Amino acid sequence: MINLTIDDRTVSVEKNATILQAAEKLNIKIPTLCYNEEMAPIGSCRICVVEAIKGGESLIVSACNTGVEEGMKVYTKSEKAIEARKFAVKILYSENPSVKLIRDLAEEYGVVEDINVRKSECIHCERCVHACRDVVGQNAIVLTTCGLSYGNDAPSLKWDFDKCIACGTCAFVCPTGAVKMHDHDGVRTLLTPESKQDFTLKKCVSCGSYFMPEVQAQYLMKKTELPADKFDQCMNCR
């Protein structure tokens, strides 16, 4: 067990715990956006930054992916930590002022300003990228970042629709609702920040209701090695 203090309160946690988990144990609330407890930490939104003092050195670290250390002193509400968090919120707000979640955060931290409005809801937190890669295992979403090979464009998410199986996990994990999915008239539409794709749905041979995208049935057939007639019927008729 490792002992540390958070906001001058002592807590002892497991060896490989993070600062966020230790704070949760003490019921200290640290705001998060890209963190999902069932996925590996991503650490891209920088909302959860705290001030950590180890060996006399004061550092600004993200709580979700920084491990605890013996004798560490963590301050979640110190001037330095709040200043850093304010900056992170300001950056997010300047890019996505139309998202309610971000607007509420900006109001809480007092960084609401009139800045030129960009109409995207995507905050590039990469939750969908990691979910598609780690949970689904398809790796159909790629974040193109800045760099020599990418040019000077702002980062953007690209969907590879050859790999996509229309399971909707990206729409489920998206914290701001930038990725949307809906079924209508035998077609499933996936709306991403920059593109739109339709998938045909499979019809149940017994009752005639639509229940699963064709690509998904093919993927599951391959993965489970079951015969094709196992995927002919909906859940009610099986």
Next chain:
Amino acid sequence: MENYNVFASRVVSKNEPLAPGHRACTGCGEVLALRLCAKAFGKNTIVVNATGCMEIIASQAPYNSWRLPWIHTLFENASATASGIEAAIKVLARKNRVPESEINVVAIGGDGSTVDIGIQSLSGALERGHNFTYICFDNEAYMNTGIQRSSATPFGASTTTSPAGKKSIGQSTWKKDMPAIMAAHNIPYVATACPSYPFDLMNKVEKALATKGPAYIHVFSVCPTGWRSAGNLSVRYGRLAVETGVFPLYEIENGVYKMSVEVPELKPLTAYTKGQGRFKHLKEDNLAKIEARVHEEYEKLLEKCNLSAVEEGK
């Protein structure tokens, strides 16, 4: 509604505030709903539990399945207790005795304690505008005392106090429309849900908890013991209830009606009643009568949703 059927379930919290090992019947749809709700509650929640199945099965002295603060109340006063807790939290926060972070207050009860016995205290709590969430788990009769009829029992269902026989077709009155009564209190959030649509249910609970002011969720819970249906088909019966229009899923946010699951074409009622022992005695003409009523109510609801959509469009 979003249909995340395969992989999204893996990113749902694995934390179980309602511990396993409770004494619910095999195939209970109600405890499935409760488990999903508990996942959505989060850590800072106080649960007030009216007497009913979910209280009996979770707290056989000296054991308790809840990993959250939990209070057992009588049939009639779950909402009154929840109002008291909410008021106490307000006072303690004012005196800086509890942290500022929000504490959710949730009252849960069965259809007996919500629709019949506890309706006066619930109505009072909604009228006073306490910031709490009430969840009704509706299994359409008093199940733990031995299947007595309640006012949530549907027309034609056979129960021990409305038995079907030569001169009776079982329950002779129609099911009380509880979500409509709750909506008439002009509270910010009213919704119906079903554990056969787990993501929809969890989203609605989260939405209700985030609502400032009272919120009400009516959860349709299949009861294999009381309905005389097969225990392995509970989830299917929940889905069929939605697809036949018996229990449409919708939400009312600040007076705006919205369908959560849109059913393009309602399935015939027999798909739902077939296999349930409580409807076994019903003849074709009885079923036709019930089906006509179900379709009429469904049309009425659709009309309200369309009206809301038109108003929103302006």
